[in-house]
Amino acid sequence: MKSVTTLAGLAAVGQALTLPPVSLPPLIPDIPGVTTPLNDLSPALPILQVPTPAEPSPPFEASDIKPKKIGYFWTGAGDKRHKDFLATYSLDDDTFGTLLWVTDVPSSGNDPHHLGPSLDGKTLIGGGLLSLLKTQDTAFYFDTTNPYRPTFKKSNRGIFSSITDEIRAKPDGGFYITYMGSAVGTSPGRLVETDADFNIIHEWPEVTDVESTLNILDEQFNPHGLSIDWERKNILTSDFVEPVTILHPSTGIKRANTLRLWDLDTKKILNTITIPDGGGIQDVKHIPGNPEGAALATAVHLGQVWIIYPERLDQHGKPGVAELLYDLGPKARDTTAIYTDITQDGRFIYLTLTTADHIAALDISDLNNVKRLDNPDEDQPTIGPHYIKVTPDQKHIVVTDYFVQTGALGLINTPADFKALYIDILDDGSLSFNRSIDFDREFANRGGAKPHSSVVFDLTDPDHPLYY
Template sequence: MRSGLVGFALLGHLVGFLASATPLTGGNSTKRSPLDISLPPLIPLIPGVTEPLSENAIPLPILQLPTPPLPSEPFTPSQLRPKKIGYFWTGAGDNKHADFLATYSLDDDTFGTLIDITDVPSSGNSPHHLGVSTDGKTLVGGGLLSLLKTQDTAFYWDVSDPYRPKFAHSNRGILSSIVDEIRAKPDGGFFITYMGSAVGTSPGRLIETDASGHILHEWPEDVGGTLNILGEQFSPHGLTIDFEKNIGLTSDFVVPLSILKPTLGIQRANTLRLWNIKSRTIISTITIPAGEGIQDVKFIPGNKESAALATAVGLGQVWIIYPFRKDVHGKQGVAEPLYDLGPAARKSMAIYSDISDDGKLAYFTITLGNHVAALDISDLNNVKRLDDPDVVQPIIGPHYVKISPDKKNLLVIGYFVQAGDISVLNTPGDFKAHWLDILDDGSIQFNRTIDFEQTFTTSRGGARPHSVVIFDLTDPKNPVYY
């Protein structure tokens, strides 16, 4: 009954907001676009009144009570100015305190020093992926479960001062929700995959924003593209773009609503979409048979055929996508198996990846297999595994992975998703950021960790770091944001 009332309240807010929204009428207009909305809290923060409501709210079947976050404990920022910085998009462990951006030093001598904490004005978002603008001044992170509390789903921070991030604003789309992968546009703004519809079903959308983070479009908008995503499950998670070659790939993972109880089972996809980036239209659908969730896809830097690597979670395999080749029927885009990651990777729920900027090394996190795999892909006809798949690594639930800008380290986060009693998706994690050394041959060696659970146990009921952006300011004239 209460979840129905919450849904009704959301509908009322949304209808009222859209009724007052005015479309953009020109390039210099400051009027709000209906594609860029931000819903006010359904239950505003009233000190001394709403705290008990937040602390005692019980899980509802799907929609959750839209309670404001509990007040955060005071924090004194560090005066340290490291050259290497890690920004971690992190959820409060109790789902009651505010979710936050944690800024840490990644320098050798001060590694793991907490520099600053920047709250967002909501809780229970289940922070997901994080991205950075081309100029390094803006971060954007998504909430996997923001929709369930009728909250905005994308959060933006101003990092013009890299040591003092400031929360800028949040927003949400009209047609889509469940923010996933983020890619910066060269001229400012972002492309972002939203894995689900506005109610968490299929189809999702490919979102485009301007440099200020305001939503411009929810693609596809053409008839052919709309029929394409309505005809076959469109739940885009992975995203990779080659702006010079005018192509992009999105990979379809799972229908978000199907991870919530009651469910007949998680609905996994076997497809990727090949895009014409200039026209923002879908060229073709590429299928990986029995892939059971194509979580991630990334172009191989420098590859002459613009090939990309895609992770087929059900198969536990890496596939290679050739976007300009045609199949026997003349359809553009061909998928071929490249490498089997072994038994520990099959049905591992999540396999995420990163590829070195010279296109020679690739790293894969096998979430339920508790393993990070390393491949030498310098010769795609003779891929070599650089890790021992039988060695027990000191990590639980590895998911998000990034190669450091100087290519000396690999940053892996030991946490994927724990959606709680309302969900069938609760993967084990150690809630640590693991700093691995990349050895001369490309293999990896575990080194140091940042323990989020230990740091935030008393202040926020623990912490759930999901993703990271790395700044390397070693050379002030040539900063690197990744």
């Protein structure tokens, strides 16, 4: 049985086990006269685990086939003594579900979270949701120059932030990444930026930006969703939950009701946009081709989709207005998570309702007349759907049936069947369930596996490969 301890006792435990000392920064950056008093109001610290090394990885049977469509799944082992890993599979029709390769990373029990590709397809980045529990790195980078044999490249962590979530590639290399919590999982989190060599160069807002720092301290700042409009030069982040409150000791999960609108060039926060009683604004995505640059956001407690207009002015003359677009009905209320993806033509949005075991589909081609394409009362072959991605050819969606299970350490343990679903998109935008990969069966020698997210490479046209 693994030992656990609070942060205050970690040094003593480390000495007893001859472990290196751990030094973490303040929960809130120290700006004299601005943030100093807030450090005295910080909540109880999370439970930490002793960072024991992972066990040697069991063997796997690789395949030498070279499919045109490749699925990468960022995965934790069911037995947390084993390493976290990237599983590479064929998604071609004739070889679907054939394992191509397994790439281990030097972490375990990290609860691998979101995964994203660089624009050139040569690098993947995967984040760790629970890295702080064993004081491990929070972001892991893979070299996909050979897409059939990814290799582990490097890892790193923020100074002021932890709990990696959404990822967006920068046009000139590197990434923007939402880190939902501070270095020990409290509020405020940060928007993290890396350079083309994947070194962390900024954690926005920076401590010297007093105005923006006051903005994120004024109301809970735990960014999860992330969407960037490169043409209109704005960023939207959505605040979900304060991560430390899902872990013991906790008096209850603290959910947010806000989004932040940023200026892309300066990384200044232009406005805080509130969805009243939203109860966790998990996801936000710009609608491709929308003439106003609008975005869609999900309010988990309400079970609703809201539309965000970044360029409309609110009652205070600030940019950024939110309006209710669609209510998903009573079965979508308090479903723990509602994550989305939108087709590149801006016609359809797909939404996972995690604890409702359901994937919803909406036709948003006419925002004044949104049409629901799924039957909310239908029993679908999915348990705990979460991460969802439309494939590059826009003909399928990939869904992974695992959200979060903190075990005895926390308050969130959502049911899951640990499958990756490959679902057909029909001509009218509705869904037809087709094939799946059973990770529990595939990785039984690791105690099963928990696939949280995916990236799809489409190499059908060698001159125009697609990475998404």
